[in-house]
Amino acid sequence: MHIKPLGKNVLIKPLTEKETKSGILLPASAKEKPQEGKVIAVGEGKWENDKRVPLSVKAGDKVLFKQYGGEEIKVDGEELKILEEEDILAIIE
Amino acid sequence: MHIKPLGKNVLIKPLTEKETKSGILLPASAKEKPQEGKVIAVGEGKWENDKRVPLSVKAGDKVLFKQYGGEEIKVDGEELKILEEEDILAIIE
Amino acid sequence: MHIKPLGKNVLIKPLTEKETKSGILLPASAKEKPQEGKVIAVGEGKWENDKRVPLSVKAGDKVLFKQYGGEEIKVDGEELKILEEEDILAIIE
Amino acid sequence: MHIKPLGKNVLIKPLTEKETKSGILLPASAKEKPQEGKVIAVGEGKWENDKRVPLSVKAGDKVLFKQYGGEEIKVDGEELKILEEEDILAIIE
Amino acid sequence: MHIKPLGKNVLIKPLTEKETKSGILLPASAKEKPQEGKVIAVGEGKWENDKRVPLSVKAGDKVLFKQYGGEEIKVDGEELKILEEEDILAIIE
Amino acid sequence: MHIKPLGKNVLIKPLTEKETKSGILLPASAKEKPQEGKVIAVGEGKWENDKRVPLSVKAGDKVLFKQYGGEEIKVDGEELKILEEEDILAIIE
Amino acid sequence: MHIKPLGKNVLIKPLTEKETKSGILLPASAKEKPQEGKVIAVGEGKWENDKRVPLSVKAGDKVLFKQYGGEEIKVDGEELKILEEEDILAIIE
Incomplete structure (x- = not known):
C-alpha cells in the first residue's frame, strides 16, 4: 500500500527519542x-x-518539524504523520 | 439521480472501518x-x-480526508460527504 | 416584480421536504x-x-446549499433566499 | 446640500414598510x-x-440591502444610510 | 508647525455640533x-x-467620517484626528 | 554601536513631554x-x-507614532523603540 | 551535524546577558x-x-529578535532557536 500526499502535504515517519542520535x-x-x-x-x-x-x-530527508502540526495516521502498524510543508522547520544533514 | 459538485467541492463515500482493509x-x-x-x-x-x-x-480515487471537514448528505440511502479539496490529505494507492 | 441578484449573489427557492423526492x-x-x-x-x-x-x-438549476448561508426574504408570498455562490455545494441532476 | 459617497460607498434612503408595496x-x-x-x-x-x-x-435603483450594514445619518430631516456595495444584495425591478 | 500625514492617513478637524449647519x-x-x-x-x-x-x-474638503476611527491629537490647542482614508464615508458639498 | 532596522522597521527615540515643545x-x-x-x-x-x-x-524626521506599537529597547542608556512603518501616523515639520 | 533552515526560517544562537556587551x-x-x-x-x-x-x-550577523517568536532546540548541547525572518527586528553592527 502506498500513501501519496496531495498538494503541499508531506508524509513523515516521526523518530523516537532513541532513534535521534543526532545530538538534538x-x-x-x-x-x-x-x-x-x-x-x-x-x-x-x-x-x-x-x-x-x-x-x-524530498523522500529520505531527515527533518525537524513542529510537534503539533499535521494529522496522525497508522499505516501497516507504523505511526506516521501528514504535515503541510510549512510545519517543517529545517533539514538535518 | 446525479450530484455534481461545484468548484473545488468533492463528493465522497466514507468507508466504514470494515471496508478499510488497507492497513491504515x-x-x-x-x-x-x-x-x-x-x-x-x-x-x-x-x-x-x-x-x-x-x-x-478524480472519481474512483481512494482518499484520506479530515474527519470534520465538509457536509454530510444521504443520497438514495447512502451516506455521503461533500468536502473541499483542501480537506483531502492523500490518495491511497 | 423581479429580483436581480448583484455580483455573486444567487436567488433561490428552498424546497420543502415534500418537494425533495430526489432521494436525498x-x-x-x-x-x-x-x-x-x-x-x-x-x-x-x-x-x-x-x-x-x-x-x-443558472436559473432553473436544482442545487444543494448550506442551510445557514444567506438571507431570507419573502416575495409575493413565496419564501426565498439570497445566497452567495460559495454557499452552493452541488447541482442535482 | 449634497452627500457624495467615497469609493465603494452608496447613499441609500431606506423605505418604510408602507412604502414597500413591492410584495416583499x-x-x-x-x-x-x-x-x-x-x-x-x-x-x-x-x-x-x-x-x-x-x-x-446607480442613483434611482430600488435595492435590497442587509439591515445591519452601514452607518445611519439624517440629512435635512431625512433618515439615510451609507452602505458599502457588498451590503446590497439585489436590485428590485 | 505642520503635521504631514503618511500614506493613506488624513488629518481632520472634527466639527462641533454648532459648526455643522449642513442639516445633517x-x-x-x-x-x-x-x-x-x-x-x-x-x-x-x-x-x-x-x-x-x-x-x-483633499485639504479643505468637508467630510463625513466614522466616529470611532483614528487617533485624537491636540495641535496648538486645536483637537484634531488622524484617520485612515477608509474611515471617511463621504464628501459633503 | 549601530542598530540597522530590517525591512519596514524603523528605530525611533521617543521624546519626553518636556522635549515636545511642538504644541502637540x-x-x-x-x-x-x-x-x-x-x-x-x-x-x-x-x-x-x-x-x-x-x-x-528618514533618519532625523520628527514623527507622530502609535504609543502601543513596536518593541522597546535600551541602547547605550537611551530608551528607543523599533516600530513598523505603519505605526507612524505623520511627520511633524 | 548541520541544521539547514527551510524557506524563510533562520537558525539563531541566542546570546546570554553576559555575552551582550553591546550596550543594549x-x-x-x-x-x-x-x-x-x-x-x-x-x-x-x-x-x-x-x-x-x-x-x-546572513550567517554571522548579530541580530535583535522578538523573544517569543520561533522554536527552541538544543543541538550538540547548544541552545538554539529557529525563527522566521519577520521575528528579526534589526542587525547590530
Whole structure:
C-alpha cells in the first residue's frame, strides 16, 4: 500500500527519542517542541500562477518539524504523520 | 439521480472501518482522525487567473480526508460527504 | 416584480421536504444540514482582473446549499433566499 | 446640500414598510432582515489594478440591502444610510 | 508647525455640533455615529503596484467620517484626528 | 554601536513631554495616545514585486507614532523603540 | 551535524546577558523583550512570483529578535532557536 500526499502535504515517519542520535535534544520546558522525522513521500506542491511550486524536501530527508502540526495516521502498524510543508522547520544533514 | 459538485467541492463515500482493509488504523487518541473514503464525483475546480485549476483527485480515487471537514448528505440511502479539496490529505494507492 | 441578484449573489427557492423526492435525506444529527433548492436568478458574477467571473449555476438549476448561508426574504408570498455562490455545494441532476 | 459617497460607498434612503408595496415581506423571525431602499448617490468605485471598478448600482435603483450594514445619518430631516456595495444584495425591478 | 500625514492617513478637524449647519443631524440612537469634519492635510497615498494611489479627499474638503476611527491629537490647542482614508464615508458639498 | 532596522522597521527615540515643545498635547482621555519621536534609522523597505518599497520616513524626521506599537529597547542608556512603518501616523515639520 | 533552515526560517544562537556587551539593555518592564543573537544559518527564502526572495540576514550577523517568536532546540548541547525572518527586528553592527 502506498500513501501519496496531495498538494503541499508531506508524509513523515516521526523518530523516537532513541532513534535521534543526532545530538538534538529538545528542552522539556518548550511548550511546542519541534520533533525529528524522516520524509516518506511528498505532494506535487501547491498550484500558484499556473504551475506547481515544488516542495523543498524530498523522500529520505531527515527533518525537524513542529510537534503539533499535521494529522496522525497508522499505516501497516507504523505511526506516521501528514504535515503541510510549512510545519517543517529545517533539514538535518 | 446525479450530484455534481461545484468548484473545488468533492463528493465522497466514507468507508466504514470494515471496508478499510488497507492497513491504515487511526489512533483512538487523535482528536481529529483522518478517514478513508472513495471519490464519487469532483467539481471543475476553482476559478483562478481566468481559468479553472483542475482538482488533484478524480472519481474512483481512494482518499484520506479530515474527519470534520465538509457536509454530510444521504443520497438514495447512502451516506455521503461533500468536502473541499483542501480537506483531502492523500490518495491511497 | 423581479429580483436581480448583484455580483455573486444567487436567488433561490428552498424546497420543502415534500418537494425533495430526489432521494436525498439529510441526517438529523448534522449540525449544518445542506438543503435543496431551485435557482430563480443569478448575479453577473464577481469582478476579478478587469472582468466578471460568471457563476457556475443558472436559473432553473436544482442545487444543494448550506442551510445557514444567506438571507431570507419573502416575495409575493413565496419564501426565498439570497445566497452567495460559495454557499452552493452541488447541482442535482 | 449634497452627500457624495467615497469609493465603494452608496447613499441609500431606506423605505418604510408602507412604502414597500413591492410584495416583499420580510419574515419576523429572521435575525438579520434585508431591507428595501432607494439609491440616492454612489461612489466612484474601489481602486483596483490602477483603475476604479465602477459600482453595480446607480442613483434611482430600488435595492435590497442587509439591515445591519452601514452607518445611519439624517440629512435635512431625512433618515439615510451609507452602505458599502457588498451590503446590497439585489436590485428590485 | 505642520503635521504631514503618511500614506493613506488624513488629518481632520472634527466639527462641533454648532459648526455643522449642513442639516445633517446624527441619530442619538446610532451606536457608531458618523461625524462631520474638515480635511486639514492628506498623505501621499498607499503604495500599490509600484506607484502611490492618490487619496480621494483633499485639504479643505468637508467630510463625513466614522466616529470611532483614528487617533485624537491636540495641535496648538486645536483637537484634531488622524484617520485612515477608509474611515471617511463621504464628501459633503 | 549601530542598530540597522530590517525591512519596514524603523528605530525611533521617543521624546519626553518636556522635549515636545511642538504644541502637540495629547488628550489624557485617549486610550491609545499617539506619541512624538525622532527617527534614528530606517530599514530598506519591504520586498514587493521583486523590489523594495522605500520607507516614507528618514533618519532625523520628527514623527507622530502609535504609543502601543513596536518593541522597546535600551541602547547605550537611551530608551528607543523599533516600530513598523505603519505605526507612524505623520511627520511633524 | 548541520541544521539547514527551510524557506524563510533562520537558525539563531541566542546570546546570554553576559555575552551582550553591546550596550543594549532591555527594560525589565517590557512584556515582550527583544533579545540578541547570532545567526548560524538561513533558509533560501520564501517562494514568490516564481523565484525565491533572499533573506536580509546572513550567517554571522548579530541580530535583535522578538523573544517569543520561533522554536527552541538544543543541538550538540547548544541552545538554539529557529525563527522566521519577520521575528528579526534589526542587525547590530
